Amino acid sequence: MGVERSGGVEWLTTTVDAFANWARKNSLWPMPFGTACCGIEFMAALASRHDLARFGAEAIRFSPRQSDLLVVAGRIPIKMMPVLTRIYQQMPEPKWVIAMGACASSGGVFDTYSVIQGIDNFLPVDVYIPGCPPRPEAFLDGVIKVQKLIKRDSLGHYKPPVEETAA
Amino acid sequence: MTLEAKELSTDNLVLNFGPSHPATHGTLRVIMEIDGEVVTKVTPEIGFLHCGFEKLGEHLDYNQYITVTDRMNYLSPMCNNVAFVLAAEKLLDLEVPKRAQYIRVLMCELSRIADHLLQIGMQAVDVGAFTVFLYGFRLREWIYDLFELAYGARLTTSYTRVGGLMRDLPDAFVPAALELLDRAPDTFKEIDGLLTHNRIWLDRARYIGPISHDEAISYGLTGPVARAAGVDYDLRTKEPYSSYEDFDFDVIIGSNGDVYDRYLVRLNEMRESLKICRQVLEKMPVGPVNVDADSKYVLPPREEMFNSIEGLIHHFMITMENQGLTPPVGEAYVPTESPNGELGYFIVSDGGREPYRVRTRPPSLINYSAFPAMMENMTVSDTVAILGSLNVIAGELDR
């Protein structure tokens, strides 16, 4: 948006920001990248007892082009990491990443040759949810934390988004 | 003027299905060559969740590895725990008390119900019926409540220990379990009513993905997939373990080996599991849940550990790094009937504290290897239905 570049109209942009953030945080569309046991607890968070739809995040989109919240639920081995990086790069801005569970946050129980010791080594992560697997209530808490992050966001941050991969 | 039909030269399309796809349940990849809608060649690719479980087993001791076995078949984790400790106890030549065996049977059967519910739910979601998933999850949450009451965890249970169980069942468990057993048949009736005679479900499941009896044996299939093809082999009746011979239940056998038969086998197996659970609760013996505490396999009770030096030394001997329970040199394999098929742990011991080699016989991998055979002359939409019916769990597939 070119409004903020002209300067002197910050009250307009803060109102627009607040409105945009409110709209974004209450309509997060998650992209579940569920690989293992945390994926089952993610499914339990979608089911009727712990309902994720209350937070507006009911529309699970398995296409990265249509989602804005990447939930990495489960352990990520070396064969799956290029796939995850590609999915992340395919998502349009603004996007947020939740590392759900101990394995996505830090490798978990698996300190082996084949498991990435935490996706934050290669991708920027916004919220970490500890647990093995985290209860659905813990996952909902993580979503609320993402909503709080979004509240502090600003449209000016995304002009233009620059993403580079270091070799 | 007549137009002549000319032969258009066509090529088969190579379609990549997965590994990130809603219907592949995580991490499966299928490379299909399709001619219109019909799939001519299928090449599955696996290994996207290979975490090195078997190598990890060589660095953890027997009781520590139980926590890792939970993460293999995470829909029914108790079955993995029980299979592993049965192999470890065979290696050590331990006989676990009757009460512990009955509790293990109860937990395995409840896990079987949970596994089949999720499988039917996911298969229905893949085909387009979302309601079945929600009904199934409601009953699964009640089963999770029972698990939480018994040992505090919903999914990664680690309830068994070499020599018995982590702890005995609390008093509130049996009434809560009986209440669940009264409520569960209604859910099965709902699922039955929604799917069994549903025209759309029949069109998408009947005669899809069939496999014959001899092919099933050649491919090493076990569990509901094999029983749907007519193979009459259930390890709970043929090679009973952990007191399964005390219970009376039927084994469900199908005839065609297609997706619809697998669904019916699983639905009726859930009903048989309820029968077994009821018998376990009625016949539950009173007694200890661990082998004799004087033996060197089980931790002593806390009062003894805190109040006597012998108890403290006993506790140290089991948990400290350079001691711990040490089986003789040898190997053991105990096959058990998990919801997916024959699950067994092959443990090779060199006399040390940690196993020398721990191998899981993965029913998901072996069932999935028959997938190309089931995909003869099927269409792209049948791929999803057949994949769902095999219940391929990536944690067990790739380990």
Add this chain to the structure above:
Amino acid sequence: MLPKDQLAVVLKEKFPDSFIEITDFRDMLTVHIRSEQALDLLRTLKTDPRFAFNFLADITAVDHLEMGGPARFAVVYHLLNQYEVQRIVVRAWVDEEQPSLPSAYPLWKTADWQEREVYDLFGIEFSGHPDLRRIMTPDDFQHHPLRKDYPLQGRGERSNFPVVKRRIGSKWQEAKSVQ
């Protein structure tokens, strides 16, 4: 199935060069044989009506580098006779220099993926296998992980990926550390 001593006699006369012994540990019979005639032994156990082991439950391998044995690797086959409910284990001992033995695919189709897994994780080749390539590890993985001389944490394969950086406003959001 024949009892253990008769089984030993029958096998010794059929496979005089490669048959090593039969062991019995906790009621589980294990036939130890050298790798060259392992396939013939499996064929005998499957087709001979005295044995009739029609079902192959599992193929795996054990690396005996630290434990010792007639050879370094042992490929273990678990067989089941579904008619009489009997199990037997066949251990084929394979040497270290050129670990290879004939594939069991002609007898049971389940050997396909299981032998690929043994090749991937141990490096034992199966001659006559229709499509022997890696199954669990990525295609460009150099080593055979389940061998005893390969460390648990690997040799750096798990830190070898590009780091995605992203700019939010004027701040670069980066990955925390590369392990």
